[in-house]
Structure formats: structure tokens, C-alpha cells
Amino acid sequence: MASSEEDGAGNGSLEEKGGKRRLGALATAWLIGYNIAMTAGAISSPTSCARTLQVAAGVMGPAEAGEIGAEQVCHTPPSPPVSPGGITHGHRSQRKWWLVLAIAMARFYLQKGTYKGLYKTIQKTLKFFQTFAVLEVVHCAVGIVHTSMLVTGVQLSSRIFMVWFITHSIKQIQNEESVILFLVVWTMTEITRYSFYTFNLLNHLPYFIKWARYNFFIILYPVGVAGELLTIYAALPYVKKTGIFSLRLPNKYNVSFDYYYFLIIVMASYIPLFPQLYFHMLRQRRKVLHGEVIVEKDD
Numbered sequence: 001m002a003s004s005e006e007d008g009a010g011n012g013s014l015e016e017k018g019g020k021r022r023l024g025a026l027a028t029a030w031l032i033g034y035n036i037a038m039t040a041g042a043i044s045s046p047t048s049c050a051r052t053l054q055v056a057a058g059v060m061g062p063a064e065a066g067e068i069g070a071e072q073v074c075h076t077p078p079s080p081p082v083s084p085g086g087i088t089h090g091h092r093s094q095r096k097w098w099l100v101l102a103i104a105m106a107r108f109y110l111q112k113g114t115y116k117g118l119y120k121t122i123q124k125t126l127k128f129f130q131t132f133a134v135l136e137v138v139h140c141a142v143g144i145v146h147t148s149m150l151v152t153g154v155q156l157s158s159r160i161f162m163v164w165f166i167t168h169s170i171k172q173i174q175n176e177e178s179v180i181l182f183l184v185v186w187t188m189t190e191i192t193r194y195s196f197y198t199f200n201l202l203n204h205l206p207y208f209i210k211w212a213r214y215n216f217f218i219i220l221y222p223v224g225v226a227g228e229l230l231t232i233y234a235a236l237p238y239v240k241k242t243g244i245f246s247l248r249l250p251n252k253y254n255v256s257f258d259y260y261y262f263l264i265i266v267m268a269s270y271i272p273l274f275p276q277l278y279f280h281m282l283r284q285r286r287k288v289l290h291g292e293v294i295v296e297k298d299d
Contacts, residue, residue: 101125102187105180119167119174119183126183130163151280154273159186161266162228169244170235178234182227185220192216214285221281225274232263239263 101122108118134156140149162182167174196213199205238244245259286292 099191101183102191105183105187115177115180116175119179122183123168123174127163127168130159134160148280151277154277158228158273162231165245166231166235170238172238173231173234176231176234178227178230180227182224182231185224185227188216189220189224210288214281214289217278217281221274221278225270229267229270232267236260236263 104122105118108121109115112118136145137149137153137156139145140147140152167179173179192209192212195209196205199209239246240260243259245257245262247253247255247257249256
């Protein structure tokens, strides 16, 4: 019996190793698909390149747009979808697009002298890449990326909600100062975050990047939340007047839904949700910058 148990244990070990290899192959395939999709918008799709060049041309002038579009936006040196160090085109592509948005916003304001019309200029790029980032939640769910699914989900869902159900749907508020406020915060946060990921995976993380990643958020996160809340607040009168997304009685479903009050509930939900994200980052800051050992419960 002992020998049979040993044989069984050995077979189980081989099966476990084989299962891990299969899972690794599936994870790699998933990341390859993710990277191809992410890079398609930046380097493989002429339409997307053209749209980006139009954005650049609108705020930089033809000559500058030609240089940036041809060399920095639409060209990436040939390389495997996933490098041995684990760095993906997704990280580089995301960082590149947020840099494009940052440059576009800065040039637009410097040339126009106003922020009015800025959102309309960058909205296509913003919508595509912010929506596609929802795959980060999938990465957490399946274990490809070991990070908090709750924190990632809360952050991404709030951004997608702001992009599609507020600024896209209620065009009257697109020129509000609060919209520019959260866009600037998002841009600075994502440039810092993806720079941190990139250098960290390359095992060449400059201290300034690490310091910026775990210090900038102290100011940026509250300011970004303020921008989002002020934008939702500015949308309330238009929502109440138009009844957008609301379902009134009587109707065949015998159900009513008031988007106006739903937005008020969304604003109230920031009270319990934002501290969780903020204090999570503070704990990570102590752990990374000061070497504190922090035991966190699984989310």
C-alpha cells in the first residue's frame, strides 16, 4: 500500500506540474491577445494612427504632429508580444497613449488659451483606452496579475462610468472645469503608474519613479475624486430636465428608475469606497518606501 501511495503522490505531482504549465501557457496566450489588442490601436491600425495624428495636428501644428505621429505614436520597434522579463506591450502602449493625451492637453491650452473644446478633441482616444483597461480586472480575477481585484475594480468602474455615462452622455458638461480637473489627475496618475510598472518589470526602477508612484497619489487621488464629484453634480440639472436614462411609470415592465437619484446615490457611494482605495495605497506606500511588513486580508 505504501508503494501505491507513493506512486499516487508522484503521479499527482506530475499532474500538478502539467496543470501549472497549461495554466502558464493560457496566461501567456491571454496576455498576447491583450497586448495585440492594446497595440493595435497604437501601431497596427492605420485608422487609429490617423485619428491620433488628427488630434496631434489639431493642437501641435502639421510639422510637429508629423514628427510625433510617425516616430512616437505609430512606430514601435519589432519585439515579441511578451518579453522574458514579463513587460508587455500593453504597459508601453498605455503609457504612450497617456503621454499623447498629456501633450495634447498641454498644447491645446497653450495654443487656444482655453480649456473649452479640449474634451471633444481627446475623447475618442480616452474612451477607447479607458474602456479597454477593464481587462485589468480580468487579469486580477484569473490570477495573471497579483493585485487587489476590489481596488482595481472600484477604480476602473468609476472611470468607465465617468467616461460613458457622464461626460459622453451629457455633452453640456464637457467644458466644465471639473472635467479638466479629473482628466489632468487621471493623466498624471497613469503616466506615473505605467512608468512604475515598466521600469519595475525591467528590474531598473529609478527611485524617483517609485517615489512618485507612492507620493503623488496623496494629492492626486483626492483632487481627482473632487473633480469627478463636481462633474456629476454639474450633470444633475441636465439629468433632471431631460430624464436621460430614466424609466417612468406607467410602462410595460411596471418598473421605474430615476437616473437623477441614482447619481446622488453614486456620489454618496464615494464616502465608503474612496477611503478603502486611499488607505490601501497608504499601506502600500509604507510597505514599499519604508519596508513595513503589512498583512492584509484577501479581498
